[in-house]
Amino acid sequence: MDRLALSKCTIILVNGLWMRAALTPPNAHTPPEKRFVPDWRERFTLAVIPFHGMxxxxxxxxxxxxxLAILATSHPDFAISRSILRLLHASNIHQSKLIGTLQPFFVIGTLMMWLGGSLRLYAYRTLGxxxxxxxxxxxxxxLVDYGPYSIVRHPSYTGLIMLLAGAFVSNVEGSWVRESGILDYLVVRLLLAGWVLVLLGIVVSLVLRVTNEDRLMKGEFEKEWVAWAKKVPYRLIPLVY
Known part of the structure; x- marks a missing residue:
């Protein structure tokens, strides 16, 4: 097995760990009676959260x-490899030379995931x-105004959006889903469409929530929050939003 294929297998597994960490609550859920649910924006966000697991x-x-596809493709002479390749719709995998390589989209997407995941976990640690x-x-x-919260007011959302975008980008070219031909099946296309819809739903819920979160914090901390908002005017992206 060449080092490039082994590197990609390792990176894929690390990306999965970033995804798990970013979408797993670092602390226990807040009891329903203590939650702040002012309007439809927060109701939408709460409705999306159960889909994180899926x-x-x-x-x-x-x-x-x-x-599995990369490992089997790297060792095609083994009987178990041939069985795996048959199971994984391997005719197209054999024709594609991208499955075990580090394509630009994969590298860019992976960097986005690692940067976004790091920012998300930094926000976890800062808020405790x-x-x-x-x-x-x-x-x-x-009111926490240091660490990542001295750059934007909602850094954990920025990090998660970056990670989710990276997850999509990293699979644009060279992934098993893209190269195997399995997208020829309607049921797989529907599953992928559902996954993308959940991804978009999470992103939209985060963007919608910042308004209510700012309102909640302003009401609680008043002048302290106003001073922080003047010092850190951007919600998600420095110099943009």
């Missing part, structure tokens, strides 16, 4: 299948036990 599962499944997937104010809550 999204992670589908991403991991595709990643593990791709690793106060970071939850539901809007809420805790009894000992303080």
């Amino acid at each position: 999204f992670k599962m589908m991403y991991w499944l595709a990643g593990l299948v791709e690793v 036990r106060h970071f939850t997937f539901q809007l809420a104010i805790h009894p000992d809550h303080v």
Whole structure:
């Protein structure tokens, strides 16, 4: 097995770990009676959260299948490899020379995932036990204005959006899903469409939530929040938004 193929297998598994960490709550869920649900934006966000598990599962499944395809393609003389390749719609894999290579889209997408995941986990660590997937104010809550929160007001959302975009980009070319021909099947196209819809739903929910989160924090911390907002005027992207 050449080093390039082994490197791609390793990177795919690491990408899966980033996805798991970014979409797994670092702390326990906030009880329903303590959640801040002011309008349809937050209701939409809460409706999307249960799909995180399905999204992670589908991403991991595709990643593990791709690793199997790369390993089997690298050792085609083994009987188990031939069986795996038959199972994984291998006729197109054999024709494609991209499955075990590091294509530009894969590299760019991976960098986006690692940068976004790092920012997301940095925000987890900075907020500590106060970071939850539901809007809420805790009894000992303080306004955090350092670390990633000194750059944008919602760095965890920026990181997650970057990671999700990277997950999509990394599979544009050279992935098993793209190269195997399995997208010829309607059911697979529908599953992929569902995955993309959940991805878009997560991104939209994050963008919608920033308004309510700012409103909640402003109401709780008042002048302290106003001073922070003047110092850090951008919500998600420096100099843009």
